Structures are given as C-alpha cells and as structure tokens.
Amino acid sequence: MKELLKSILFDQQKLGWNTRNVRRDFSPAYLYNQEIVVITGIRRCGKSTLLQQIRSEQSEKDYFINFDDERLIQFRVEDFQILYETFIELFGVQKTFYFDEIQNIAGWERFVRRLHDYGNKVFITGSNANMLSRELGTHLTGRYVSHELYPFSFREFLEYKGKVPLPSEIYSTEGKSEIKALFSQYFSVGGFPVFLENQNDNYIKSLYENILYRDVMVRNNLTNEKEIMELVYYLASNVSRLSSFNSLAKTIGVKNASTVSNYLQFIQNTYLIFQINKFDFSLKKQIQNTKKTYFIDQALITRLGFLFSEEKGRLLENIVFVELKRRGHEVYYFSAKNECDFLIRRGNQITTAIQVCFSFDTQETKTREINGIREAMKTYSLSEGLILTNDTEEEITSDSQTIRVVPVWKWALQNNEK
Template identity: 40%
Template sequence: MNNQIKTKIAPNLLTSTLKEQYESFETRNLGVPREVLEELKTAINAPPVLVITGLRRVGKSTLLAQIANRYLKDNYYFVNFEDERLLNFQVSDFDLLHETLISLFGEKKAFLFDEIQNVPGWERFVRRLHDQGYKFIVTGSNASLLSQELGTRLTGRSIRVELFPFSFQEYLNFKNIKTPNLNVLTTKQRGNLRKLANEYLSYGGIPDALKYPELEVHKTLYDDILYRDIATRYKLDNVRGLKELSFYLLSNTANLVSFNKLKDLLKLGSVNTVINYIDYLENSWLFFMVNKYTYSIKKQQIAAKKIYSIDTGLTQSVGFSFSENKGKLMENAVFLQLRRKHSDVYYYKTTQDYEVDFYLPKEGSLIQVAQHFDTAETRDREVRALVKAANEQQKASHFIVVTESEKNEFEQGKIKIQTVPLYEWLLKT
C-alpha cells in the first residue's frame, strides 16, 4: 500500500531550490544574443503561451535569460524542472510552487518554466493560470511530448518557436568576429570567411561544445539523449538497436535512407520498430527526415528519406566516415539554415531520376550543394538536375548552387543559375 503513496516535495527543499535557481538565473551569462530574440518581441507581449523547443544544451535556458533581461525586467518567476531536487515534482505540487514563489519574490505576472516536459500534466496548471491572465514562457527538449500536451489543453493558446544550434552568423558573433560587407569583399576577407565556414562545419553550433572544446560535450549530449530522453522515457528493451540505428544515421547524414533497408541492415525486426525509433530520435532533435517532393502524400510516405543531423559538429565528433565528407557537411549546414527559416523543405527527384538537394515550393527555390564546381562532370550533373526540375516545376524561379568558394551567375536554357560560396549563402539567407 505504501508503494501507492505519491511522494510530495518537501516545502523547505522547494523553497531553497527556487531561491537558488532564481539567484543563479539572475546572474547567468547572457552569451551571444540569439537571432530569434528580436522576433520574439510580439509573441512575448501577446497572451498565448510561448513554447521554445529544441535540442538539449542548444541554449534554451540562456535564451530565457535573454528574454527576461530584455523584455520582462523583474516581473517574472523562473523554475528549472531539470533540477534533480525537483525529480519528484508532480502536477499537484504546482499550487505549493506558486505559493512559495509569491512568498519569496512577491506577485509576478510571468512564469519561465525550463524543461517543462519533466512534469507530466503541467499543461493543466498552465491552462488554469493562463486563463487568469498570467504569461507563460516554457521550454522543452521533446517535440512530440510538447505537441501532445499543447494539443490537449492549450489548443489555440500557444505559439511554438524552434531554437537551433548557432547559425554561422551567431558563430561569428560568438568568436567576436565582425562580418564584413559581403558585397565588397577583398581577397583576404573571402579567404578568412571561407576558413571560418570550414571551422563552422567542423565544430558546429552547440554553445557548450564551442565554449569548452577540451570536454567531450558532443559525446555526453549524445549519450544523454539516447539513454535518458529515449531509452528510459520510452522503456525500450533493445537499447543496442537504437544506438546502432542512431550511429548509422549520424554516419550517413545527407544520404537517402529506406526504412526497409534499415530494418534488414540493422536487424531491427520490423519496419514499425525502425519508424518508432526514428520518431524518438527526431522528437529529441537529433535528426530531421526530409521527404521527396510529390503531390501525393502516400508517395511521400513510401519514398526514401534524406537524413540530416541537428549539428555538423556532433556529426563530426560522434559519427564515422571513411574519408573527409565536407560536401555532405556543407549540405547538412545548408539544410539547417533552410530549416531555421522554413518548415516545408523537400528534396526533388525528376521523372528521369535526377536529384536536386532542396526544393522550397512556396518560395519556388531549387538548391544544389556542390563543394567543387570546377569540373565539367560536376557542373553537368548539378546543372542538368536543376534544368530538368525547372521544366517540371514551372513555378520555380530561383536556381542556386551553393559551393565552397565559387561566385558566378550564368544562364542555362531558359533559367538563370547563381553559384554562391557557402559563407555568403549562410550569412545572407
């Protein structure tokens, strides 16, 4: 019978935890201002719950501190539910939490809840106080759990924002490097930007990994996601299968993958197991699966997917490659920049089976990524695919090849194609 009694958090422990958390939050290093910060102004001043979701250690807590510093002054509470002292916190403890916050800091109108998915049923409390006029800004590292919870209790009452690792511009800001005028670059500036773009591909944009390069931040993060966020949360028996699948995907970023082939290659039993595992990996922000563009949803579902990693630095540190794979890393970086701006990103296959790396139907953009564009074979392959795709998609009006260093513009048939260095494309997009 005693096993059925739910543990309540001790009031004294709650008081000391909240006080320490707030003091630590108040003195937190604000780091590099995130590009999304300016865009959040309207959402912060609007009634809906603001939900910030993204990979572990991607900077969500720091973004909360930047929001508080810029927009909320001193009119907020902060609670981090990743704190092990709140491990037994339950939805029934929220009234005690609110009471304790008032006793410590007085009445405030905004709640900042970090890693809220650790408290099952949290949306009930948020819904109740939101209806009373309180503002909530919450973060979470599991996209699926947040979507389910928001969909049940907070339909129409929330705005979702995705936070990615540093963009190339944020990476330069982190290194205190001023971006030159991209329209008037000297040879030296072009060389430096090219070098910095190559470093960005190698190191990625996860803040802690850049701050502490001597530590195995990528490996620790990767293991935390696999074991804590996925294996433990979903009570998986075949942890080895999950690990092998994830490692395979990480080592094959920017490649096409088939669920059936993955099932056979890794001996995972069934296609459903593969689909479920990949869903868990996607929801934890490790990977993105990109669909082939087609008008038929069914055809999209059965066609091979292209796999991309959340961070090229993570790919380099944890994945495996027989040779330098800069072209694949470039393609992954281009995908991440596109995904920051657009939710609908596809790859395109022509009827003659020529492939274009990215298609954005709403913008009418067809984009290829080619590290080297100075050989006839590469130029013919990339341009041929763009021309064939343009003939099939009449609404397409922007045709781009992202290269390591070439900048040019030329016509092929009826279309105008731009070649743009990766550093310029990342900074201008």
C-alpha cells in the same frame, strides 16, 4: 515542499543573463502577445540561455524555475499550487512566469493553462517534440506559439568568435579570407555553445548518451540499446543519403520495418535527426518514398559516424539543410531523371530549388549539379535556382533560366535570402 522550493528558487535566481552570451534571434512580438511561448530544441542548444535573455528584457523576472534539478525529483502536478504560493510569498504578485524544462513534470500543461486563462504570460522550454506537441495539442490548442531553437547558425558562430562582419567585409579580400577561415572552423566544430568553449569530444559523447538513454530509451520504454546505437551510427555515416525503413531494418538486423519506423520517430522527437521526403503532391507517395536523413549539427555527425574526407559535400549539405530549417522552411528533395537536393514549399507551391556541392570545379560535377537543378526548375516552372558550394561563385544563364552559384558561408550571412 515549500521550504525546499524556497531554497531552490533563491539558488536559481543566480541563473541570470550573462552579457557575454550570444544574443539569439527571437521575435519581439512573442514578448508582448497573450499566448504561451514554447521554446523547443535539442538538449544543450541554448534554450535555457534564451529564456534568461527573455527574462532580462522583461520588467517582471522573478517567477523562474528550472525543473531539471535533482532536488525536484519528487515534484508532482499537485505541487504547482504550492510553487505558485511560494512565488507570491517571496516576490509579491507578478504576472510573468518562466518554466525551464517543464516537460519533466507530468501534467504540467493543466497548470500552465490555468495561468494563461487568468491572464498571465508564460514562457516555457522543453526538449521533446512529440511530448510537447501532444500535451500542448490536448490542453493548450490556440493558446501558444512555438519557437524552435537550433545550435548556433554561422552568423551566431561569428558573433561568438567576436566577429560581426560588416556587409563590406563580405566582399573585401581581407574580410572574406577571415570569414572563410572561420567557416572552416564552423564546418568542423558546429554550433553547440558549450562544445565551442572546450571542444572536448567527451562532451558530444555525453550529450548523445543523454539523448539516447533519457530522451529515447527511458521515455519510450525501450530496452534494445544496441539496435538504436547501430541505427544512429549508420545514419550519421550516411547523412543526406536515401534510405527506407526496410533497408534500415536489414542493416541493423531488425525483422520488422515498423520497429525501425518507431525508432526513427522517437529519435526525431529529440531533434537529433530530421528526415525529409521526396516531394509529391500525393501525401501517400511522399510517405512511401525513400527518405533523406540529416543531423541537427555537424559535430555530432563527425563524432557519431564515419565519413571519408572526400565526403565533405554531404556535411555541407547538412549545414544548408539545418539553416533552411532554422529559417522555418518546409523542405523536400527532388528525384526524377536527375536529382536536386532541396525543394522549398510554400503553401501549395514549390518556390525554390537548391543544389549543394562542396567543389564546383570539374566538368563532371558541373554537369551533374546543373542537370539536376534545371530539371527541378523546369518541373516546377522556376526561373531561378541556387547552387551552394564551399567557395565557387558565378552565375549561369541559359534557356530563360538563371542559376546563381554562391558559397555557403556567404548565403548563410544573407539574412533570410533564399
């Protein structure tokens, strides 16, 4: 095993940071605190690249290994000690470790805990939310911080395209036109880094199949591929729409709604989809109410499901939702006499109401969107609300309530403004 590890480690030393890569947002505080840093997210969103970015900024870089390597198929938890000894033999004593896709090795958390307890700094990546949280919660409680990574934001997409807009460009005619054209591209192709390079639909198909078979079916010992594929197809074709476990069970021909509930949890653990609840101060009612489903990236929606061209508003809503998650928000939806797409909760308070619509041109649309957000604002005593559109910008003031109407592309570039 040691000779094999030496070969792998030397080979993988070549997997360094490329200065042409887009730098991802990452808190500098994570680099210097004592906690284990856990980078999680969907497959192929750039976790390994972020790990290389972190390595490039550290004085100690050598203790790196990517466990998603077929030569490590026989690696077991008892081999971690051999790996540790090999690191020291090849590179001398260092105190910083980088483990990519460590979840592939059962029992990894015990070794990482030992490293941490002896004063080492450890960075790890993984693609399964439930597996990581279960293992971290069991053995590493209080010893780690988590950083969720998503496909490129619109700001990162612009950087990838070589366009880093100055504040003045957001308002100039020429700058605004260029940014809007790039947002139209982003709206279609999303933010998976490798897909942006080739825009080959087979890449998205392969990514989805890897998630479906490796992260959902194999990991959870499932056999009914058809049911899960039909479920994902239906959700992608109905993104942002309400559904219940019972309605989904009928749609895919499953007798028991709890089976669908389990499927959804397994899929959510891969970061492929997210489900949000209707806000209620009663947790029991939150769980019982119908849910809205969103996908990690719009490229997956358009290539896994079927949407009519006039349903662009639901894709725009998905982009907004993912950006809210990227910013670390706790997100719900509002439904009473009228509906409002998103409520943001901080602690025990609803602090923001957001409505999303592609076009804000017709009186019917304006009435529907304004009535929905006003009811949400009144319910939670909010003086300001936000309607995000594809292109419209204005301000609506009435009855001590102010509603800002802002294009999504501009809102997405306004740092963490709500």
